[in-house]
Amino acid sequence: MxxxxxxxxSEGCHPEILAALSDANLVQQDPYGDDEFSAAARELICARLGQTSAVHFVASGTMANLLIISSVLKPFEAVISVQGGHIAEHEAGAIERAGHKVIIAPGEHGKLRPEDIRNAVAENTMPPHMARPKLVYISNATETGLAYRKSELKALRVACDTLGLWLMMDGARLGAAMVSKASDLTWPDLAKLTDIFWIGGTKAGALLGEAIVFNKGELAEDFAFHIKQRGAMISKGRVLGLQFKTLFEKDLxxxxxxxxxxxxxxxxxxxxxxxxxxxxxxxxxxxxxxxxxxxxxxxxxxxxxxxxxxxxxxxxxxxxxxxxxxxxxxxxxxxxxxx
Structure with missing residues (x-):
């Protein structure tokens, strides 16, 4: 073999997560993410950020990207992604299926640069005849395994603020990025420099699950309705919450x-x-x-x-x-x- x-x-999950799921198996909890485990996981995540952010748990990364992008964009708005970005090449056109154009920018080694954003906006500005860029999508770690530096994320934040764009970070491998010796980013930096990001549990030892974090409260408004309409709200939300509670509580x-x-x-x-x-x-x-x-x-x-x-x-x-x-x-x- x-x-x-x-x-x-390729593996199932960390043994401590499996043990936690087993230990809590017969403990009754409220459904749909309103359980004690999910509440504790949200508190642990917000403690890392140093602020109170809205946190929602979903089952997969593609689901997280689709829910975020389709909820914050108007029907005529578009998202900017680097060439090779996950939403551009590995999600079967899910974003386009939701009605939003994905504008591809060249980037460098999988990273977006401020000039990529400025050029993408300049090349897609002819209202109302072209989809309007409104959201910038990046991944950390990138699809090429690189980690963003604080200075790079700050520069993207400035470019987005100047152009009136939201900044979103796909964190499927955020754990790997945050402990990288190449990165000087902190969790409070993520809270300050992104509007939305998500924390990958699936690739960090969970059976499944991702945690979506809204740092701008207005973007999180009515997000639960989007989760429900997309079929992403599971009755046993405790399964996701307990895994994130265990991941952060035990430093896994x-x-x-x-x-x-x-x-x-x-x-x-x-x-x-x-x-x-x-x-x-x-x-x-x-x-x-x-x-x-x-x-x-x-x-x-x-x-x-x-x-x-x-x-x-x-x-x-x-x-x-x-x-x-x-x-x-x-x-x-x-x-x-x-x-």
Whole structure:
């Protein structure tokens, strides 16, 4: 059986979360997210932010993005995304299906820059004949595994304020970004510099679940109706709340991300030591080495990973992803197979 480095959600959930779900299994709670566990999880999240924000729990990342974007935009408004952004390429046109144009900006290594935002707005300004840009979408960590710096997020905030745009952060891998040595962002920074962001639980050790955080109260108004209309309000909301309570109460969110980082660094260092190039620096739990095709085929006998794209005729860029559950022995086995 091959060992998978395809993603960071191949396992079920952290044993402590499973234990918490089991321990609370027969404890009666109010439905639809009005339970004690969800309330405690909201308090823990707001404590990290240093402010009171509206927090809603949903089951998946695509659901979070769709709900946020469709709720804050008017029918004629559009969202700006970097090329390769999750909403642009990996959500089956969910945003467009909801009636909103996704304006693609080039960016750099998966990051949006202020000039990308300014250019996107300038190229889409002909009211009422063109969809009006209103929301900027970024991911942290990015799809290329990079983490935003505080200065970068500040610059995006200034650009958005100048142009009258909302700033939204997809946090599917926010845990990996926040513990990255490359990032100086704090949780209060997220509260001050974004209008909306969400915290990924699925890739942080939860069975499933994401926490949507509104830092601008007016944007959260009536959001529960959007959740309900989109079929995203589950009667047993306790399942989501209890997982986030456990992730933050027991510090699993950070410790799991740190473990993933450590294993990714071992793999990244081994690639560099063996003389192989990376398409971008390894800052979180994703790495993108460029390997000879013959080596890729050899590694595929024992390991699963994504082929990211051909480089020339005899090399292949691959993606390796580590997680809170990555087995260090399997990492060592992969490193050994390189040589």
């Amino acid at each position: 091959t060992y998978s480095f395809r993603d960071d959600y 969110f950070d410790s799991g991300a740190l473990h993933a980082h450590a294993q990714a660094k071992i793999l990244s260092d081994a690639m560099i030591a063996a003389g192989y190039k990376l398409s971008c620096p390894t800052e979180t739990n994703q790495l993108f080495p460029i390997l000879p095709l013959a080596l890729v085929e050899k590694l595929e006998r024992d390991f699963a990973f994504h082929r990211w794209g051909a480089v020339g005729t005899d090399h292949m860029e691959i993606r390796l992803v580590t997680s809170w559950a990555t087995d260090p022995d399997q990492v060592a086995r992969f490193v050994s197979a390189l040589g």
